[in-house]
Amino acid sequence: MSESTTRLAGKVVVVTGAARGQGAAEAAALARAGAQVVATDVRPEGDGCRRLDVSKEADWAELAAELEESYGHVHGLVNNAGIIQRGRLGEVTAADMAQVQAVNTTGPLLGIQHLAPLMPPGSSVVNVGSSAALTGYYPVAYTASKWALRGVSRIAATELGPRGIRVNTIHPGYIETEMTAAATEAFRETTLRETPLGRSGTVDDIAPLVVFLISDESSFITGADIPVDGGLTAHGGVKSISDAMRPDAS
Secondary structure (H helix, E strand, C coil): CCHHHHCCCCCEEEECCCCCHHHHHHHHHHHHCCCEEEEEECCCCCCCEEECCCCCHHHHHHHHHHHHHHCCCCCEEEECCCCCCCCCCCCCCHHHHHHHHHHHHHHHHHHHHHHHHHCCCCCEEEEECCHHHHCCCCCHHHHHHHHHHHHHHHHHHHHHHHHCCEEEEEEECCECCHHHHCCCHHHHHHHHHCCCCCCCECHHHHHHHHHHHHCHHHCCCCCCEEEECCCCCCCCCCHHHHHHCCCCCC
């Protein structure tokens, strides 16, 4: 067997939101690296994807019991499932806030609570945040939920570290998925102008990082926030100013 198919050999890894898009790419990459992947989604599509509503504690409890019976241990959790609500400050409602928080923040928390007891030393949790968690991105409910997820991740890294369990958060930028497909062309063009690498990302830009963070190669990395955004959050909003100061700027 090649190194690429044995990199995660023997590891059982749960991926949420795995029916399509970024989650499907992550699950496929983990499987290619040799992991036994338990793919889950609230709307499972095709074969091999188990239904899981991450906002429901009973669903997590049931999954944990099944995993304990089937495998005994879980070595990785990728909290990828998420939803977006684009209401601005004057538009967002309390119901919007609660719905997005339930999936984007409480869901990963419940996953960690229920699966961490099954994790041996060397296990890894990867929480999928967003570039919104590093900025003042305008959709209030979504941005607040991703900032909150950073807090959950840091606390989990602190509390689970003594058990040898790592917890890290990745922050994708503008990635070509169904979620971003709903954005307007003007929004897309503006975002790409503010991205130093000058392009949108793909799911294949995200999946290898997830594999690395689940693997033993990242054994001394925990509590980290890792942007995968083409430099979007690196410049603090000054790229447009820098561009305007160039001699050839129009």
